[in-house]
Amino acid sequence: MADCMVFHTQIxxxxxxLANAAVAEICKLxxxxxxxxxxxxxxxxxxxRTLRRxxxxxxLKVARERVLASRPSSVKILDGYRGMARGHLxxxxxxxxxxxxxxxxxxxxxxxxxEGSGTSPQHVIVIESADAEAAGLGVKQHRSxxxxxxxxxxxIQTGVVGVPYEAMEDPTSAPQPRTRRSVTEVSGRPDSxxxxxxxxxxxxxxxxxxxxxxxxRSDPERLGLGRLVCPPAPGSEYLTVFHQSQRMVHxxxxxxxxxxxxxxxxxxxxxxxxxxxxxxxxETQTDLSRGEWNQYxxxxxxxxxxxxxxxxxxxxxxxxxxxxxxxxxxxxxETHVGEGHSxxxxxxxxxxxxxxxxxxNVVTHSPLHVFRDCDPVSTSMAPSDSHGRxxxxxxxxxxxxxxxxxxxxxxxxxxxxxxxxFCMFCNxxxxxxxxVEIHQRVHTGGKPFSCTQCHMRFAQxxxxxxHQRVHTGxxxxxxxxxxxxxxxxxxxKMHLKVHTGERxxxxxxxxxxxxxxxxxxxxxxxxxxxx
DNA sequence: CTGGGGAAGGGGCCC
DNA sequence: GGGGCCCCTTCCCCA
Numbered sequence: 038m039a040d041c042m043v044f045h046t047q048i049x050x051x052x053x054x055l056a057n058a059a060v061a062e063i064c065k066l067x068x069x070x071x072x073x074x075x076x077x078x079x080x081x082x083x084x085x086r087t088l089r090r091x092x093x094x095x096x097l098k099v100a101r102e103r104v105l106a107s108r109p110s111s112v113k114i115l116d117g118y119r120g121m122a123r124g125h126l127x128x129x130x131x132x133x134x135x136x137x138x139x140x141x142x143x144x145x146x147x148x149x150x151x152e153g154s155g156t157s158p159q160h161v162i163v164i165e166s167a168d169a170e171a172a173g174l175g176v177k178q179h180r181s182x183x184x185x186x187x188x189x190x191x192x193i194q195t196g197v198v199g200v201p202y203e204a205m206e207d208p209t210s211a212p213q214p215r216t217r218r219s220v221t222e223v224s225g226r227p228d229s230x231x232x233x234x235x236x237x238x239x240x241x242x243x244x245x246x247x248x249x250x251x252x253x254r255s256d257p258e259r260l261g262l263g264r265l266v267c268p269p270a271p272g273s274e275y276l277t278v279f280h281q282s283q284r285m286v287h288x289x290x291x292x293x294x295x296x297x298x299x300x301x302x303x304x305x306x307x308x309x310x311x312x313x314x315x316x317x318x319x320e321t322q323t324d325l326s327r328g329e330w331n332q333y334x335x336x337x338x339x340x341x342x343x344x345x346x347x348x349x350x351x352x353x354x355x356x357x358x359x360x361x362x363x364x365x366x367x368x369x370x371e372t373h374v375g376e377g378h379s380x381x382x383x384x385x386x387x388x389x390x391x392x393x394x395x396x397x398n399v400v401t402h403s404p405l406h407v408f409r410d411c412d413p414v415s416t417s418m419a420p421s422d423s424h425g426r427x428x429x430x431x432x433x434x435x436x437x438x439x440x441x442x443x444x445x446x447x448x449x450x451x452x453x454x455x456x457x458x459f460c461m462f463c464n465x466x467x468x469x470x471x472x473v474e475i476h477q478r479v480h481t482g483g484k485p486f487s488c489t490q491c492h493m494r495f496a497q498x499x500x501x502x503x504h505q506r507v508h509t510g511x512x513x514x515x516x517x518x519x520x521x522x523x524x525x526x527x528x529x530k531m532h533l534k535v536h537t538g539e540r541x542x543x544x545x546x547x548x549x550x551x552x553x554x555x556x557x558x559x560x561x562x563x564x565x566x567x568x
Numbered sequence: 569c570t571g572g573g574g575a576a577g578g579g580g581c582c583c
Numbered sequence: 584g585g586g587g588c589c590c591c592t593t594c595c596c597c598a
Contacts, residue, residue: 499585527588528576
C-alpha cells in the first residue's frame with residue numbers, strides 16, 4: 038500500500054512537472070504568436086498610415102489644384118532649380134512669369150520664375166500652396182543669385198514645362214524617366230498660412246525675413262511680389278540653420294511613431310555654414326536604433342511628419358526641396374523676425390532653405406547630421422564624411438535594406454550587400470558612405486564646393502573643377518575638324534554633330550530629324566502639341 | 569518675329 | 584575622386 042502511495046505521489050509529481058512544462062510551452066507559444074501578431078499589427082498599422090498619408094496627399098493635391106485654379110493670379114511657380122545658376126555666369130537675371138491670359142494653373146504649365154536680385158542660387162524656396170488658406174499668398178519660385186555675382190535686370194520668358202514629350206521622340210531613343218526635382222518656392226506674407234485641407238498636421242514655419250528698414254510684416258504686398266534678396270551675409274552665405282523653437286512631438290494616432298523628447302530642443306542643421314554660426318542643440322531624442330527608422334523614413338516621405346498645429350519652427354535660410362510626396366502642409370501662422378542680413382536692398386528677404394531632413398521630428402539624430410560633420414567650407418575640396426558609415430549602418434536595419442532592394446533602389450555600385458549604404462531619402466544603395474553623402478546632396482541641396490572666383494557652389498568636386506575652366510579658359514578638347522576648342526568633352530561631342538550631320542532624334546509623327554533632343558521636343562510641342 | 573542651330577553652363581548618374 | 588555621358592537650360596546667331 039505504501040508503495041502504491043509512493044507511486045501515486047511520484048506520478049503526481051511527474052504530472053505536475055509535465056503540466057508545468059506544458060504550461061510553459063504553451064506560454065512560450067502564446068508569447069511567440071503574440072509577438073508575431075503584434076508585428077503583423079504593427080505592419081498593418083504602418084500600411085494604414087501609408088494609405089492615410091496617400092489619401093491626405095491626394096486631398097491636398099486636389100485642394101491645391103482647386104485653389105490654384107481659383108486664384109491663378111496669386112500663383113507664381115517656377116522651375117528654376119535646374120539650371121538656375123546658369124545666369125550667375127552669364128549675368129542673366131531672368132524672370133519667368135506666367136503668361137497672361139492663362140487663368141488656370143496646371144503643374145505642367147509654364148512655371149514662372151521671379152528672380153530677384155542679390156539672392157544666392159542655392160537659396161531655393163519650396164512651398165506648396167495647399168488650400169484656400171493660402172489666399173493672397175504669392176506662390177512663386179525665386180531664383181537666387183550669389184552675392185557678388187553679376188546682376189542684371191530681368192526679362193520675362195515663358196516656357197512649357199512638364200510636357201511628356203519623351204514619348205514622342207524617336208522610337209529608337211527610349212523615353213527616359215525624368216528625375217529632376219520639383220522645386221517650388223512660396224513667398225508671401227510672413228503670416229500667411231499654408232495648411233492641409235484636412236488640417237490634421239500642420240507645419241508652422243516662421244519666416245525669417247531679412248530686411249532693411251521697415252517691418253517686413255507691415256508690407257505684405259512687397260513680401261509677396263517683391264524681389265527676393267539673398268543677402269550676402271558674410272560667413273553665412275550658405276547658412277542653413279533650422280531652429281526648432283518649441284517642442285516638437287512626432288505623434289501619430291497609434292502612438293508608435295517616433296517620440297521627440299525634450300521640452301525645448303533647439304535644433305539646427307547646417308550644410309554649409311560658418312562654424313562660428315553653428316548652433317547645435319540636439320537634445321531631441323530619436324530612437325532610430327530601435328528599428329524605428331522605417332517609421333521615421335516613411336513618415337518623412339509620406340508627409341514629412343508634420344507636427345501638431347501651432348508649433349513653431351524657425352527656419353533660417355532654408356531651402357525646401359519637395360520630393361514627390363514631400364510635405365505639403367505649411368502653416369506659417371507665426372512669424373519670427375530674424376536678424377537681417379540685408380545689405381542695402383530694400384526688398385524683404387524671404388528665403389527658406391530646408392532640406393527634407395529639416396523635418397522637425399528627425400532633425401536631431403538623423404543621419405543627416407553626417408553633413409554637419411562635413412562642415413563643408415567654401416574652399417574645401419574634401420568634405421568630411423567620417424561618420425557616414427557608422428550612422429548609416431546604425432540607422433538602417435535589415436528591413437530598410439530589403440525594402441530598398443525590393444523597391445528597385447538597390448545598390449548602384451558594386452560591393453557586397455553588407456557594405457551597402459542607403460540614401461535616407463530614396464533608399465538608393467551605394468557601396469560607400471561617401472557616395473551616399475554625395476548622392477544625398479541631390480536631396481539636401483548641399484553644395485560644399487565653392488568657386489573662389491565667382492562663389493558658385495557645387496555638390497561635387499568634379500563639378501567645381503569643371504566649372505573652374507570657365508575662369509581659367511582652359512579648353513583641352515579640340516575639334517579635329519575645325520580646331521575649335523571646348524572646355525568639356527561632351528560639348529565637343531555635341532559639336533562634332535555639326536560636322537557629321539548626325540541627327541539622331543526623329544519626330545515619330547512627321548519624320549523630321551534633329552541633332553538634339555531639345556529641338557525635337559520643341560518641334561513636337563509646337564507642331565504636335567496635341568500629342 | 570520665329571524657328572533652327574551652335575555654344576556653353578550646371579546637374580545628375582554611372583563606372 | 585574623377586572621367587564620361589547625358590540631360591536640361593540659356594544665350595546667341597542666323598536664315
